[in-house]
Amino acid sequence: MDAARSARLADLIARTALADQQAFAALYRETSASLFGIALRIVRERALAEDLLQEAFVAIWSHAASYAPAKSQPMTWLIAIVRHRCLDSLRRRALDTESLAREDDQPELDIASDEPGPAELLLRGADEHSVRDCVERLEGGSKQAIALAFFQGLTHAELAAHLREPLGTVKSWVRRGLERLRGCLEQAGAIR
Amino acid sequence: MNLSHPDRRARLQRLASEYALGTLSPRARRRIARIAARDPIVAAALREWEWRLAGLAEAVPPVTPSPKVWTGIREQLGLVEGGRTDQRASWWSSLAFWRGLSVTGALAALALGIALVSLRPEPAAPTIVVLAPPTGGPAIVATAIPGTRDLALKGVRPLDVPAGRTLELWALPDGAPPRSLGLLPASGTIRLALPPGTLERVPALAVSLEPAGGSPTGAPTGPVLYTGRVERML
Numbered sequence: 001m002d003a004a005r006s007a008r009l010a011d012l013i014a015r016t017a018l019a020d021q022q023a024f025a026a027l028y029r030e031t032s033a034s035l036f037g038i039a040l041r042i043v044r045e046r047a048l049a050e051d052l053l054q055e056a057f058v059a060i061w062s063h064a065a066s067y068a069p070a071k072s073q074p075m076t077w078l079i080a081i082v083r084h085r086c087l088d089s090l091r092r093r094a095l096d097t098e099s100l101a102r103e104d105d106q107p108e109l110d111i112a113s114d115e116p117g118p119a120e121l122l123l124r125g126a127d128e129h130s131v132r133d134c135v136e137r138l139e140g141g142s143k144q145a146i147a148l149a150f151f152q153g154l155t156h157a158e159l160a161a162h163l164r165e166p167l168g169t170v171k172s173w174v175r176r177g178l179e180r181l182r183g184c185l186e187q188a189g190a191i192r
Numbered sequence: 193m194n195l196s197h198p199d200r201r202a203r204l205q206r207l208a209s210e211y212a213l214g215t216l217s218p219r220a221r222r223r224i225a226r227i228a229a230r231d232p233i234v235a236a237a238l239r240e241w242e243w244r245l246a247g248l249a250e251a252v253p254p255v256t257p258s259p260k261v262w263t264g265i266r267e268q269l270g271l272v273e274g275g276r277t278d279q280r281a282s283w284w285s286s287l288a289f290w291r292g293l294s295v296t297g298a299l300a301a302l303a304l305g306i307a308l309v310s311l312r313p314e315p316a317a318p319t320i321v322v323l324a325p326p327t328g329g330p331a332i333v334a335t336a337i338p339g340t341r342d343l344a345l346k347g348v349r350p351l352d353v354p355a356g357r358t359l360e361l362w363a364l365p366d367g368a369p370p371r372s373l374g375l376l377p378a379s380g381t382i383r384l385a386l387p388p389g390t391l392e393r394v395p396a397l398a399v400s401l402e403p404a405g406g407s408p409t410g411a412p413t414g415p416v417l418y419t420g421r422v423e424r425m426l
Contacts, residue, residue, distance in 0.1 A: 017344065033255060054261050057265045061265075062383070065344045075246065075250070080242045088221070149213050150214065150245060
């Protein structure tokens with residue numbers, strides 16, 4: 001994301017913290033479509049994704065003062081708020097429907113067929129040494145597991161079912177993948 | 193679980209990365225979020241991983257949400273279009289108020305009705321308090337959050353709080369002793385729920401330096417570091 005946009009979003013968040021409603025409205029206009037795309041991909045249900053987006057923006061209004069520009073990019077902060085809300089909601093629903101899920105070991109993955117899949121998303125506009133590039137370089141199993149977990153909010157158990165691999169294998173793919181990812185990004189940082 | 197201990201670094205990295213990725217169990221997620229709230233090393237590890245993975249999320253194509261999401265947000269927060277809030281609508285639109293009104297008779301109702309018309313359009317302007325020392329720039333900026341009784345305080349520069357002491361926020365009513373509104377962290381940044389009507393009735397706030405745990409007497413005992421007037425921005 002370009003620096004000018006980051007600076008503008010950080011300014012809108014700072015003004016939101018001072019209860020500036022126009023800044024809050026502008027922040028919503030600028031970021032809601034990106035954040036909604038992310039939420040929709042994780043919860044896969046429009047009405048629920050809209051409820052969660054609403055909850056997230058209520059939280060953004062209330063906690064804007066806790067955003068520290070020196071510590072994270074504004075979009076990173078906003079994405080984290082939305083993703084964690086979506087993940088919490090998915091996990092709550094998974095608990096509610098645990099018995100149903102056991103009968104159907106194939107997790108529901110009904111994203112519209114013209115939507116890019118996780119693997120394709122990795123390749124979209126990936127700069128060399130960017131996180132997408134680093135994920136792309138991982139071994140097959142790790143790459144698939146991390147992309148599915150990130151883009152679709154799958155748990156270890158759901159990943160195992162989806163990839164038809166033992167739970168332990170999937171867990172170690174995720175763990176090793178994240179370790180390699182860190183190494184790759186640190187190396188990329190050193191090159192830059 | 194002391195995750196910031198050097199021996200546990202690898203474990204912290206693993207938990208933080210899986211937290212950001214989203215594969216931790218709900219219990220583990222809640223637990224690590226709670227630890228991060230009081231351990232800055234853990235918080236920094238989580239932030240670092242959120243940052244590393246955020247680049248993935250930016251590849252997701254945007255989708256415009258329905259307009260009812262924004263309407264819902266505004267309603268939930270009590271915000272109205274045009275940047276005003278409708279906190280003041282609540283008392284005169286309440287059933288109890290009109291019930292009381294019905295016994296005062298039609299003429300009185302008419303008179304009150306006229307008075308209400310003149311009261312109603314007053315917008316609830318943002319209320320802020322800039323807390324500053326007698327000489328020098330602002331130390332803490334406080335903003336009333338519309339639609340709530342909450343005051344959001346933000347330290348705008350490092351505050352010098354000696355070990356074993358704490359900052360305490362006071363309401364300074366006209367002609368009455370100061371009333372404690374709560375303790376502040378050394379950062380000066382916190383959100384506090386105020387007793388109803390505090391900012392409407394009190395002309396100024398102050399911050400004093402008190403022993404840890406707050407003033408033992410219920411009145412400020414240490415030096416008053418910062419004061420500020422309650423200002424309504426029109």
